[in-house]
């Protein structure tokens with residue numbers, strides 16, 4: 420079992436990473452109220468809901484469950500209202516703990532419900548996908564989507580505890596595991612070229628889910644995110660580096676219809692586009708682009724985005740949350756392992772990149 424501490428300015432908490440940790444009530448005990456709502460979806464409920472309900476009830480917690488439909492297309496107001504309705508029907512008060520049991524869709528939606536129900540109730544994140552274990556359960560970004568843009572309605576709201584149990588990855592479909600690898604690769608590209616070399620060395624065993632390597636990799640990603648969040652909880656500066664590939668990736672998700680391209684798949688193709696933008700700006704060369712594409716392909720992820728018209732690309736990108744008083748800002752790579760945020764000197768640099776991916 421490993422623990423990574425997130426020392427966010429608003430609140431410090433632990434991420435516990437290990438096997439069989441969801442059976443251990445002692446991990447929950449300091450952070451849970453007398454009443455708890457476990458929020459999950461129809462897929463995750465099949466394996467992980469009842470054991471958790473029993474664990475909590477056997478330890479005297481008044482636990483009830485809320486089950487949402489599965490999918491990115493349900494990260495919306497309807498799911499949120501379903502949570503609020505169930506909380507009210509079950510007389511949840513300000514000390515009722517919300518437990519998000521699932522991937523990033525559940526984590527983001529339940530996180531936002533926790534931030535807003537009665538102006539804020541305690542939240543525990545139990546991430547059950549690779550993506551949510553390395554990224555979405557950590558750092559306090561919570562949100563639902565709007566038809567016009569990803570994560571448009573949300574709040575920064577930190578959990579009290581994150582429990583990442585490696586055993587849950589056993590039931591995760593391969594495509595979802597690969598999607599999680601996109602965010603792992605993101606950490607290497609934005610800030611740690613030695614980690615990129617480590618991933619290149621071990622990618623075959625990682626894709627075979629070697630548990631020793633997985634535990635090491637998940638803890639490393641959580642530590643990198645914790646370090647960034649400790650410096651910049653609300654994305655005034657360096658936290659934006661975690662958005663590498665996302666300006667393009669979020670455009671792909673929204674334009675394709677939420678759920679058709681997985682978030683990780685869109686981020687993978689988006690990181691190739693960000694790398695090409697960095698090449699256009701003269702920072703990296705074709706060897707580096709090939710290295711980015713190779714690790715993405717090795718993780719069974721797409722290295723090419725779908726084709727949209729230039730106007731479609733730009734319409735989505737104008738909603739990006741990094742837009743600053745009307746000016747788009749991008750995360751580019753000065754080098755592999757060295758991200759930066761910048762306003763482009765000339766819009767034609769962007770248009771040159773988009774022209775390769777324009778229908």
Ligand SMILES: NC(=O)c1ccc[n+]([C@@H]2O[C@H](COP(=O)([O-])OP(=O)(O)OC[C@H]3O[C@@H](n4cnc5c(N)ncnc54)[C@H](O)[C@@H]3O)[C@@H](O)[C@H]2O)c1
Nearest residue numbers: 462522523524525547548550551554555560587590591682
């Ligand atoms: N808040 C953040 O910082 C942050 C960071 C990255 C991504 N995100 C968001 O996270 C979402 C993507 O998360 P995701 O990739 O986890 O997708 P997801 O939550 O949709 O989960 C992927 C699929 O796997 C299923 N699943 C979950 N756990 C399982 C398990 N153990 N076994 C079998 N199936 C399981 C889910 O039901 C779903 O069908 C996006 O909405 C993205 O915007 C947020």
Ligand SMILES: O=C(O)C(=O)C[C@@H](O)[C@H](O)[C@H](O)COP(=O)(O)O
Nearest residue numbers: 554558560569570658661662665740
């Ligand atoms: O934690 C962050 O900060 C991130 O940007 C992590 C991203 O992987 C994640 O997809 C996030 O939800 C994107 O945030 P947004 O502000 O662009 O919606």
Ligand SMILES: [Zn+2]
Nearest residue numbers: 602665682686
């Ligand atoms: Zn992401």
